[in-house]
Amino acid sequence: MHPKIIEIGEGIKSMKIRGAGRIARAAAEAxxxxxxxxxxxxxxxxxxxxxxxxYLLSTRPTAVSLxxxxxxxxxxxxxxxxxxxxxxxxxxxxxxxxxSFSAVKKIGKFGAERIRDGSxxxxxxxxxxxxxxxxxxxxxxxEIKVFNTETRPWLQGHITSRKLAEEGIDVTMIVDxxxxxxxxxxxxxxxxxxxxxxxxxxxxxxxxxxxxLVAHEARVPFIVAAETYKFSPETVIGKLVDIEERPAEExxxxxxxxxxxxxxxxxxxxxxEYIDAIITERxxxxxxxxxxxxxxxxxxGVES
Numbered sequence: 001m002h003p004k005i006i007e008i009g010e011g012i013k014s015m016k017i018r019g020a021g022r023i024a025r026a027a028a029e030a031x032x033x034x035x036x037x038x039x040x041x042x043x044x045x046x047x048x049x050x051x052x053x054x055y056l057l058s059t060r061p062t063a064v065s066l067x068x069x070x071x072x073x074x075x076x077x078x079x080x081x082x083x084x085x086x087x088x089x090x091x092x093x094x095x096x097x098x099x100s101f102s103a104v105k106k107i108g109k110f111g112a113e114r115i116r117d118g119s120x121x122x123x124x125x126x127x128x129x130x131x132x133x134x135x136x137x138x139x140x141x142x143e144i145k146v147f148n149t150e151t152r153p154w155l156q157g158h159i160t161s162r163k164l165a166e167e168g169i170d171v172t173m174i175v176d177x178x179x180x181x182x183x184x185x186x187x188x189x190x191x192x193x194x195x196x197x198x199x200x201x202x203x204x205x206x207x208x209x210x211x212x213l214v215a216h217e218a219r220v221p222f223i224v225a226a227e228t229y230k231f232s233p234e235t236v237i238g239k240l241v242d243i244e245e246r247p248a249e250e251x252x253x254x255x256x257x258x259x260x261x262x263x264x265x266x267x268x269x270x271x272x273e274y275i276d277a278i279i280t281e282r283x284x285x286x287x288x289x290x291x292x293x294x295x296x297x298x299x300x301g302v303e304s
Contacts, residue, residue, distance in 0.1 A: 002130075009059050035089035064231070067234075104131075108133050110280075114284070122220075125157065125208060133279065147182055179207075206265050207268070212274035223277050
């Protein structure tokens, strides 16, 4: 297998590369590297590409963005010669990467318009799309404050805090378990998504569903910022989203806790009734329109 495929795949698996958008772009980039460097027969190319696909898909089973990126690049391949096929793979990968960056900018623009001057915002984990909404609102001249969770056990909230502080935004980091305590100070919650199911449920970093529940209790709007390639076509045909569980060592050393079991789910599911809106690059929609987005936009996520 191409060394870049392995390098990027291991980076995704180990969470060196994290965030649904970054994972998706990295997977597309890996396939591009493979196509650029390959020399051999068409038959061998197809066999190696299938191995690369299966390997990349195995690295983060919950991230539909990765799956959709891989299928976007592979399922649109055209050509009757090796050179044409390689050219098509490279073009598709570049197209997906550009689409991804463009989508985040558009989401930021649409979302920033929903932020009122003087708003106090809560965000969770580290989402490029959610951050773009907040940053564009700030750059437009709105006086905002942000609370963000530290996001255990990988502390992605540290990345979020630093990014917001670099932008000159008033940001306060809190422990995950303090969300309910601070919700009384919050005007709007903005989070990202790893996967959006056809029924409008949002799969995101574990803890998201609890934040949504607390926001619902406090009547605080709960908004999701997500590119359309995070919508899951496979949920239309009844497939459930696999919730990834990671090693206990990310929480503690099991040897120091004899007789104790550990569970470390990475994501949880937030039901649509706790979501006020989803901001996509196509505009702001109700979570109950997720199926329509999948029907109109996504045609590369289910393997044919």
